[in-house]
Amino acid sequence: MAVSQLVGAKIHRREDPRLITGHGHYIDDFTRQGTAYAAFVRSPVAHARVKSIDVTDASKAPGVVGVYTARDFKGQLAGTHPAAPAFVAEKKYVPERFPIAEKEVTYQGEIVAVVLAESKGQAADAANMIQVDYDELPAVMDLEKALAKGAPKAHEAGPDNVCWDFTYTPLDLTEAAFKEADVVVKERILQNRLAPVPMEPRGVLADYEGFDKKLTMWLSSQNPHFIRLFVSGALGLKESQVRVISPDVGGGFGSKISPYPEDYLVPALSRMIARPVKWIETRTESIQNATHGRGQFYDCEVAAKKDGTLLAMRVVQYVDVGAYHGTFGAFQPVACLMAGGGYKWKGISARTIGVLTNRVPTDPYRGAGRPEATHLVERMVDLVALELKMDPVDIRKKNFIQPQDFPFTQNFGLVVDSGDYEKSLDKALQLAGYAELRKKQADLRKQGRYLGIGLSTWIELCGFGPSAATAPATGGIALVESAQVRVTPTGAVIVYTGTHSHGQGHETTFSQIVADQLGVPLDSVELRHGDTAEGTSFGYGTYGSRSLAVGGVAISKAVGKVIDKGKKLAAHIFEAAEEDVVFEHGSFHVKGSPDKSKAFGEVAFASYGMGLPEGMEQGLEAVAYFDPPNLVWPFGAHVAVVEIDAETGSAKLEKYVAVDDCGNIINPMIVDGQIHGGVVQAIAQALYEEVVYDESNGQLKTGTMIDYLVPSAGEIPPFILDKTITPSPTNDLGVKGIGEAGTIAASVAVINAICDALSPLGIKHVDMPATPDKLWHMMKEARK
Amino acid sequence: MKHKVAVTVNGHKHEHEVEPRLLLVHYLRDVVGLTGTHIGCDTSQCGACTIHVDGKAVKSCTMFAVQADGRSLTTIEGMAKGDELHPIQQAFWDEHGLQCGYCTPGFIMAAAYLLEQNPNPTEDEIRKGLEGNLCRCTGYVNIVKAVQTAAKTMSGTTAGKTQVAAGGN
Ligand code: FES
Ligand code: FES
Numbered sequence: 001m002a003v004s005q006l007v008g009a010k011i012h013r014r015e016d017p018r019l020i021t022g023h024g025h026y027i028d029d030f031t032r033q034g035t036a037y038a039a040f041v042r043s044p045v046a047h048a049r050v051k052s053i054d055v056t057d058a059s060k061a062p063g064v065v066g067v068y069t070a071r072d073f074k075g076q077l078a079g080t081h082p083a084a085p086a087f088v089a090e091k092k093y094v095p096e097r098f099p100i101a102e103k104e105v106t107y108q109g110e111i112v113a114v115v116l117a118e119s120k121g122q123a124a125d126a127a128n129m130i131q132v133d134y135d136e137l138p139a140v141m142d143l144e145k146a147l148a149k150g151a152p153k154a155h156e157a158g159p160d161n162v163c164w165d166f167t168y169t170p171l172d173l174t175e176a177a178f179k180e181a182d183v184v185v186k187e188r189i190l191q192n193r194l195a196p197v198p199m200e201p202r203g204v205l206a207d208y209e210g211f212d213k214k215l216t217m218w219l220s221s222q223n224p225h226f227i228r229l230f231v232s233g234a235l236g237l238k239e240s241q242v243r244v245i246s247p248d249v250g251g252g253f254g255s256k257i258s259p260y261p262e263d264y265l266v267p268a269l270s271r272m273i274a275r276p277v278k279w280i281e282t283r284t285e286s287i288q289n290a291t292h293g294r295g296q297f298y299d300c301e302v303a304a305k306k307d308g309t310l311l312a313m314r315v316v317q318y319v320d321v322g323a324y325h326g327t328f329g330a331f332q333p334v335a336c337l338m339a340g341g342g343y344k345w346k347g348i349s350a351r352t353i354g355v356l357t358n359r360v361p362t363d364p365y366r367g368a369g370r371p372e373a374t375h376l377v378e379r380m381v382d383l384v385a386l387e388l389k390m391d392p393v394d395i396r397k398k399n400f401i402q403p404q405d406f407p408f409t410q411n412f413g414l415v416v417d418s419g420d421y422e423k424s425l426d427k428a429l430q431l432a433g434y435a436e437l438r439k440k441q442a443d444l445r446k447q448g449r450y451l452g453i454g455l456s457t458w459i460e461l462c463g464f465g466p467s468a469a470t471a472p473a474t475g476g477i478a479l480v481e482s483a484q485v486r487v488t489p490t491g492a493v494i495v496y497t498g499t500h501s502h503g504q505g506h507e508t509t510f511s512q513i514v515a516d517q518l519g520v521p522l523d524s525v526e527l528r529h530g531d532t533a534e535g536t537s538f539g540y541g542t543y544g545s546r547s548l549a550v551g552g553v554a555i556s557k558a559v560g561k562v563i564d565k566g567k568k569l570a571a572h573i574f575e576a577a578e579e580d581v582v583f584e585h586g587s588f589h590v591k592g593s594p595d596k597s598k599a600f601g602e603v604a605f606a607s608y609g610m611g612l613p614e615g616m617e618q619g620l621e622a623v624a625y626f627d628p629p630n631l632v633w634p635f636g637a638h639v640a641v642v643e644i645d646a647e648t649g650s651a652k653l654e655k656y657v658a659v660d661d662c663g664n665i666i667n668p669m670i671v672d673g674q675i676h677g678g679v680v681q682a683i684a685q686a687l688y689e690e691v692v693y694d695e696s697n698g699q700l701k702t703g704t705m706i707d708y709l710v711p712s713a714g715e716i717p718p719f720i721l722d723k724t725i726t727p728s729p730t731n732d733l734g735v736k737g738i739g740e741a742g743t744i745a746a747s748v749a750v751i752n753a754i755c756d757a758l759s760p761l762g763i764k765h766v767d768m769p770a771t772p773d774k775l776w777h778m779m780k781e782a783r784k
Numbered sequence: 785m786k787h788k789v790a791v792t793v794n795g796h797k798h799e800h801e802v803e804p805r806l807l808l809v810h811y812l813r814d815v816v817g818l819t820g821t822h823i824g825c826d827t828s829q830c831g832a833c834t835i836h837v838d839g840k841a842v843k844s845c846t847m848f849a850v851q852a853d854g855r856s857l858t859t860i861e862g863m864a865k866g867d868e869l870h871p872i873q874q875a876f877w878d879e880h881g882l883q884c885g886y887c888t889p890g891f892i893m894a895a896a897y898l899l900e901q902n903p904n905p906t907e908d909e910i911r912k913g914l915e916g917n918l919c920r921c922t923g924y925v926n927i928v929k930a931v932q933t934a935a936k937t938m939s940g941t942t943a944g945k946t947q948v949a950a951g952g953n
Contacts, residue, residue: 012877019885020873022820022860026886029819121805199824199832199920200886250822250886251920283825503884503921669880673926677883680923705829705918713911713924742923 006512006522010669013508014522015248015501025247027203027220032276035205036065038266039123040279041113041130042288043105046358046698047154048134050103053113058129063122065273067130069113070102076268077234081259086330086473087337087369088164088352095155095356097324099234099261105134106155106323107360108693108700109288111261116269116277139358139698143297143318146355154323154356163321163354168336168412174303174347177312181303185383190767191372193295193320193691195702196365197710198502200250201281202260202290206267210274214241217267221246222256222502223541228532230259231267246530249502253681254364255290256502257543258327284703292691293365295320296332296372300339302380308388308395315339315376317352319362326363330354334369334461337412341377342421342459342635343399348411358698364543366681367743374458378748379765382455382755386764392455392752393429397422400457407729414461416633417730420661424724425457428637428659431720437641445760450644451654452757455637456749462737463549463632463730479546480627482536483554485514485562487620489608491601493518493525495558498539499551500530504674504739506547509666510555513733517559518600519586536623545634545737548666553731554626561622566603572613573598573606632728632736636660638679638745642753649776651687651754653717658745660721662738663728671738672721678742679719684711685743686750690769758782789853793818794862802849809833811849812859820860820889824918831917834890835859841897843916860889863896872896872934881930883921891917895931903939907932 018024055067081097100111113130117123138152145151146161154161178184206217215237221227224246232242249256262279270277281289296319303311319332336350385395400421401408408416434453441451464470467478484496495514499506511525518525528534540546563583570588571578580591589597598606606612607620641655658675665671688709692701702708727734747768754770755763761782766775786801793816800815812818812835821844824832833844836858863870872892875881882888891914898905898913905913910931911924919927 013880015885016877016882017869019882019888020860020869020876020892021864022818022889024820024885026819026822028813028823121803197920198886199830199884199918200822201824249884251884253920283827283830505883673880673883673922676923676925677921678923681920704827705825706827710918710920712915712918713928714915716911716924718907718928719923719925 006516007666009667011508011512011522011667013505014511015505015507026200026250027205027218027247028280030205030218030247032205032207035276035278036116036118036273037120037123038269038277038279039115039127040111040262041127041132043101043108043110043112045105045134045136046108046139047137048105049137050101050105050112051133051135054131055113058115058126061122061126061129063118064126065116065118067113067115067126068269070098070100073100073265073268076272077264078236079234081324082230082327083325084328084330084474086328087333088166088330088354090166091164092162093158093160094163094325095158099264104156107358108698109360111265114265114269116273141357141693141695141698143320143355143357146357154358158356161356163325163356164330165353166333167351169349171314171349174312174314174349177346178303181311182306183384183387184301184303185380185387186301187380187383187765189298189300189376189379191294191296191375192685192689192768194293194365194685194689195287195691195708196253196255196290196293197287197708198251198253198255201283201286202256203280204262204266205276205278206270207276208267208271214243215267215271216243216245218245218247219263220249220256222249222252222500222543224500224530224532225498225539226541227259227263231263234264235268235271243533246500249500252502253366254293254368254543257541258291258363283705287703287708288700289360291326291361291363292322293362293368294372295362298376300376300380302384304384306388308384308390308398310343310345310381310384310399312345312347313339313380314349319352319354320359321354321356322359322361323356324361326361329361329363331364332362332369332372335372335376337414338370338373338461339376340411341374342401342419342457343377344401345411359693366678367740370460370740370744371682371747374456374744375748378456378458378752382752383764386759393425393434396425396455396457415630416459417630417728418726419459419633419635420724420726421457421635424635424659424661425637427722427724428639428657431659431722432639432641432655432657434639448646450646450757452642452644452753452755454640454642454749454751454753454756456745456752457637458745459633459635460741460744461631461633462545462740463628464544464546465631466629467627478627479540480625481540481550481554482538482623482625483551483558484535484623485555485558485621487562487604489605491520491524491604493520495525495527495555496535497527497529497551497555498536499542499547501542504542504547505667505670509548509670510552512666513552513556514559517556519584520600545739548735549632549731549737550626550628552735553628553733554624556733557626558622558624561624562620565620566600568613568616569607570598570603628730630730632663632730634660634662634736634738634741636741636745638749640749640753642750642757644754644757644775646779648772649779650772651770651775653683653750656717657720658742659724660738660741661724661726662741663726663736664734665725666735674738675721675742676719678740679746680711680716682743682746683716683750686747686768686770688769787850789849791852792856794858804848804850806849807845808847808849808852809844812844818859818861822886822889824886829918831894832887832890834893834917836893836897841894860892863892870896871937875930875934875937879926879930879933881922881926887917887919891919891927895934899931899935899938904935
């Protein structure tokens with residue numbers, strides 16, 4: 001195989017042969033001898049006092065090993081669920097969360113009891129026999145009502161429902177700018193609550209071996225090392241006593257980052273009964289209990305000049321925190337810090353309010369905070385354009401941060417490392433045929449048809465992240481990344497990374513980087529991850545589009561260390577000075593005499609032998625951590641074309657163009673795949689998906705895939721994709737993240753197209769999901 | 785009370801005593817030990833559990849194991865012939881038709897039946913034909929492409945199968 005050509009090439013994925021033949025290993029594919037199966041009893045009501053739990057019948061049911069309630073876990077599980085500071089340094093009230101409720105349940109689905117039995121069926125049967133007597137309390141649902149004085153509380157013991165109320169930049173900061181404005185537009189923008197719905201639900205298998213005092217747990221996680229940290233702490237074990245294995249993971253989208261109640265209860269039960277215990281989530285349990293995303297609204301005002309110059313923005317974010325603070329739930333306020341998008345502003349005032357409700361907690365979901373920011377700013381910019389009768393393209397171009405402005409310090413002090421926003425917009429407009437589309441739109445309007453064109457010129461911050469920013473956000477652990485590279489005597493290369501793929505194809509892309517750098521064939525490189533017993537002492541997981549931009553760079557650094565040692569050894573073998581040794585195309589040679597050369601494998605073999613240079617130890621391996629100097633800043637431009645059926649209100653996507661810039665590309669096939677998936681998730685938010693609760697009592701109305709509308713192939717149009725490439729100056733590989741870009745960009749492209757289509761009716765703003773029913777009613781109302 | 789079920793799975797005969805309420809998908813995974821067939825929902829929406837029953841695509845969570853008595857079943861594990869991938873498997877690999885891979889066995893089984901019924905489907909027919917399967921990762925773009933590619937290979941309009949080694953291109 002040719003060397004030095006893997007990076008940038010469409011390389012077939014190495015993980016696929018097992019996955020396309022049915023030989024993947026997902027959590028439910030693991031079994032242990034003597035396993036007991038767990039079934040959880042969950043609260044059917046959103047908010048209640050638990051008066052009593054009667055387990056008599058269940059305990060006697062066939063196959064039952066034991067029935068457990070909160071009391072049984074006293075002394076087994078310490079502490080409460082962790083809540084990271086994230087982007088909100090000060091919290092008002094963070095309710096304590098124990099993995100199993102004792103006296104009060106605060107969302108539908110909260111665990112009150114658990115049954116262990118010899119089979120799944122027996123566990124489920126017995127769980128149905130448990131009688132729980134609830135004394136129902138009012139369910140706190142509406143965010144504004146929840147903030148009113150004297151409102152019912154989501155937790156009886158809480159002071160009120162304010163989890164946080166944090167002002168990043170005060171209102172008076174923008175006062176002058178609003179005074180000089182020619183126009184001010186105002187809007188309330190909703191972010192529908194979403195269920196992440198990875199196709200593989202969660203699950204835990206735990207085996208505590210009492211004599212060794214060691215716990216092994218398998219779970220479907222994006223973040224195995226953090227799970228080890230949290231679970232060992234809760235069970236009173238050292239991290240060295242706990243091994244967490246996250247095998248093939250069937251999607252995560254953020255919902256498999258944070259620890260869950262079951263992640264503590266299942267291993268605790270294994271220790272209590274001295275047997276392996278397994279639990280696999282059902283889909284309904286998943287939609288009901290896995291953390292939700294979004295669930296916010298924004299009150300926003302923008303001030304601008306007559307000529308379209310944007311002046312200032314004021315934004316207040318209301319976050320539906322849910323019944324408890326999700327571990328990384330306060331990540332969502334990053335939307336405030338990104339609210340300015342790719343534009344220049346004199347000032348932005350921003351405040352975030354986290355409200356406790358009786359719904360399942362929210363936490364990061366693909367894009368987390370950045371889709372909300374894009375949706376907000378791109379919507380507001382369109383509203384200004386509409387007010388000024390400007391073309392949405394022109395207002396964007398007028399206000400973009402320009403290529404010569406980078407590195408650009410934006411309003412919240414974040415430094416945008418690079419960009420060329422106009423270039424990607426021009427490319428997208430050309431691919432979409434923008435001018436012709438506007439003509440077509442004018443023609444169709446004459447026929448009473450509603451065609452709309454929507455833009456989204458998105459920017460993103462990702463690649464978490466610099467230690468200075470992330471250590472305070474997690475409460476101490478900086479989100480750097482670790483890598484270990486081990487070279488065996490015969491020159492095989494084993495690479496360990498602290499990230500963990502759940503569909504992103506790291507086994508392929510990371511190996512591409514290593515094989516190129518070492519000049520060895522791809523199949524000499526093996527990538528391992530997802531097992532805390534292997535590799536470096538800590539890994540940071542996969543989320544926030546960080547794996548390549550932080551983890552990939554760490555790997556590259558570790559490989560660099562291996563090459564450095566190889567050079568020292570080769571110099572010794574050649575009896576040459578180290579500075580005179582070069583390494584290229586997989587071999588070491590002395591500068592100017594390429595005949596004097598040793599292949600990488602030969603040097604690897606020699607490193608395990610005798611006669612090494614003085615002071616050099618045997619072996620060829622290295623560990624590296626990468627603490628990036630900044631975040632990375634992908635960007636792009638999307639164009640959506642939508643026609644709305646005047647009779648039915650249904651919005652049909654006619655065309656979708658995405659031009660994205662993620663810097664240097666390791667594997668273009670995988671990059672495109674990430675964009676496809678991300679865009680569809682955002683289209684789904686714009687048109688179909690919403691977690692709906694009964695507002696009167698907190699009953700989940702969308703608990704199955706029948707009511708929660710994950711789109712199928714039939715709903716999705718083909719896409720036109722293209723790229724611009726602006727390498728990131730933040731890391732040596734020049735890479736940025738791409739995992740969330742599609743989701744960050746697309747919802748507002750679709751909604752802007754819908755608003756554009758309906759603008760002749762005087763409709764300015766439409767909230768998500770833009771269902772046929774909603775649009776039909778809005779159109780009917782507008783025609784009156 | 786247990787019932788006898790005798791089935792052929794991927795050409796091998798199996799006989800077991802099972803509870804009448806045991807779903808076929810659980811039988812395949814937990815009793816026969818073939819874990820390539822996945823479970824993604826409890827309302828027969830997702831299609832991750834799709835297999836062939838007497839040559840027809842069926843969501844194996846919609847049948848009891850006892851209903852399969854006497855039938856011939858094919859699961860994802862039965863699609864490749866030794867090391868030689870089924871053209872649809874090959875096409876999913878070539879076209880990056882999978883990311884996390886959880887939905888993939890179901891899609892491959894559904895696509896195999898679709899192409900048997902309609903060897904030259906249009907893009908629209910593929911999209912409509914696969915509406916019973918959900919994928920959260922790929923946005924369906926490359927799944928549709930994979931089925932188109934497989935259709936071509938299977939109808940012999942492209943020259944033979946490409947041999948692609950892991951990591952080759
Ligand atoms: S498991 Fe979802 S359709 Fe069968
Ligand atoms: S590849 Fe992940 S669900 Fe389809």
